[in-house]
Amino acid sequence: MTTRKALDAAVTDLMQAIGLLVRRARVVGASQELSWTESFVIGRLAKDGPATTAELARAEGVKPQSMGTTIAVLEDMGLVERTPHPTDGRQVNIALTAKGAAMRKHSKDAKLAWLAEAVARLDEQERDTLFKAGEIINRLVKH
């Protein structure tokens, strides 16, 4: 049953479903102030504390230059702030501001809220499958 062909078909279906999910979430959150990467940066800073541009870029799977752009946007919004690294003059520490922490707490992200609501309507077992799949994907993308 696990012929190469069947596997390819199943993987294609999986990615199509994921593609639909991502597009759907984008539409739902179109009027929202935070993009995916922006949300995740806020979440990461809230969970693990301040980090450098390079660290955040690695965590999100984007180039440091792209992360720099994202951080500039968040800084303009007053959600994060840059402070110089204590010993290494090249590095810059990115930290949540009080406003950023508050936004995180109030979970203002429409995209995630929409998905959370949909997931909440699933039964226990399906939710479990979904979250287990998330863990598996996490392992996959890290080689």
Add this chain to the structure above:
Amino acid sequence: MTTRKALDAAVTDLMQAIGLLVRRARVVGASQELSWTESFVIGRLAKDGPATTAELARAEGVKPQSMGTTIAVLEDMGLVERTPHPTDGRQVNIALTAKGAAMRKHSKDAKLAWLAEAVARLDEQERDTLFKAGEIINRLVKH
């Protein structure tokens, strides 16, 4: 265990994993000739036969105008062809060409090939979880 807060956290983790997967796949297939949507259009045409622009747009979760652009690209590559609808002069039928069918058969898509390979290395149970999650997501996005 299913407090709202725990659910939000789990959903956030899930979407972050999915975000990483999508970006990772993009990097892997950067030198490739087909985008996600292009691949899926080819796949859909191969599986279900010819379709109109509007049908394809609905299936992929994009606007008809965006799908029109995608189809134009595929047509330039010689992978699909437009033929007038037999009875309704407004509609256009999109069908795979021989070249498109061949490309589909040889599974030239580096992004999917990379993922298929990674999935093949999982054990039976994990693969199953992943594909079940795909079905659940499919239901979620369709309301």
Add this chain to the structure above:
DNA sequence: TATTGTTATACTCTATAACTATA
């Protein structure tokens, strides 16, 4: 020289808006 980050520019995918042709 290697590393961290910034600035400038370009590309990909999708959206909105305005239009044509057919029903």
Add this chain to the structure above:
DNA sequence: TATAGTTATAGAGTATAACAATA
């Protein structure tokens, strides 16, 4: 009028390239 599709333009997100500052 309503529907299918096309064309033009814009926006979001990320990439590459070139650069400055520091280690």
